């Protein structure tokens with residue numbers, strides 16, 4: 001173990017399904033079925049989802065597993081092994097949204113499915129997750145999607161994966177109170193091992209893009225900071241983009257979202273926009289283009305080009321969108337000095353959270369060492385470094 005690096009050992013990452021099964025049998029009656037959904041990392045396409053644009057995330061190997069048995073009455077009993085807490089809710093009685101606890105995610109997706117007209121059955125559920133919380137790896141979407149799949153399947157109901165993702169998002173909006181985009185639930189529901197997922201956030205269509213990782217590794221570095229600014233600035237950026245669309249639509253009446261504006265068209269009309277709106281819009285228009293280019297490069301196996309596009313993405317998020325921070329910039333700066341790093345950028349909303357890095361496989365150990373030593377020397381805290389192959393989306397698992 002390197003000093004200052006909290007590494008997640010790959011072998012330890014996989015949840016012991018048999019231990020979960022035994023814990024279930026100790027608490028409830030009946031042999032459980034098991035359902036899993038992964039966390040995710042976004043390779044490129046930041047702050048584009050709410051502009052109707054493109055994102056390119058991949059599912060990671062960390063997962064949330066829900067063990068489930070059907071009950072005839074419509075009560076759902078839930079036990080979280082992560083927090084050692086039990087809870088219960090009744091599908092026939094109104095729930096209590098936004099309690100600020102883990103159950104909001106579980107109950108939220110159940111209520112969202114019922115609101116779509118799907119009659120669920122009662123259930124006994126036990127949850128175990130190894131998706132790190134608060135690292136920007138979308139532990140919440142993993143929980144929503146795994147729970148949704150479990151509840152549907154034991155009730156003998158089937159819906160398509162896009163509808164499952166939408167139920168997770170709806171649960172998060174109404175029950176948790178977070179107005180998230182669709183990226184996280186989409187990749188948790190539809191991710192595919194060995195692939196990234198190019199998501200068209202307006203059309204709600206996903207294309208699996210082969211990601212050959214024989215020579216490269218995706219490494220995620222968690223700064224462990226989350227600045228207060230995060231949610232207020234997120235809302236400000238959304239409003240700035242909408243304002244940009246209003247101004248551009250005066251001369252480009254066909255546009256309804258920044259997704260509709262191409263690079264050349266933007267270059268011809270950007271003089272109409274006041275600062276900082278111009279730079280905010282420039283980021284989104286350029287980022288959509290970079291995301292499509294990165295998907296093409298990935299398909300061709302051109303990982304150097306993917307890395308270059310990731311670097312451009314970070315510069316744009318830092319200088320034009322202004323959602324980076326000292327800690328993220330420092331991680332990127334250190335990463336880009338390391339041999340074998342093809343690309344490095346902040347991932348997620350910004351103002352803290354993690355960077356995503358594309359690193360030559362043979363340079364990974366050196367990368368981890370340099371990042372942790374230099375970051376800790378400057379900021380007196382060790383980043384956590386995770387690595388993952390592109391993993392599978394939600395599914396039932398056999399034990």
Ligand code: NG1
Pocket residue numbers: 045046047048049050136137178179180181182183184347348349350353
């Ligand atoms: P993170 O910071 O990973 O939760 C947030 C949004 C995404 C997207 C990104 C910016 C939530 C839950 N998710 O991601 O939908 O807009 O910022 O690309 O708010």
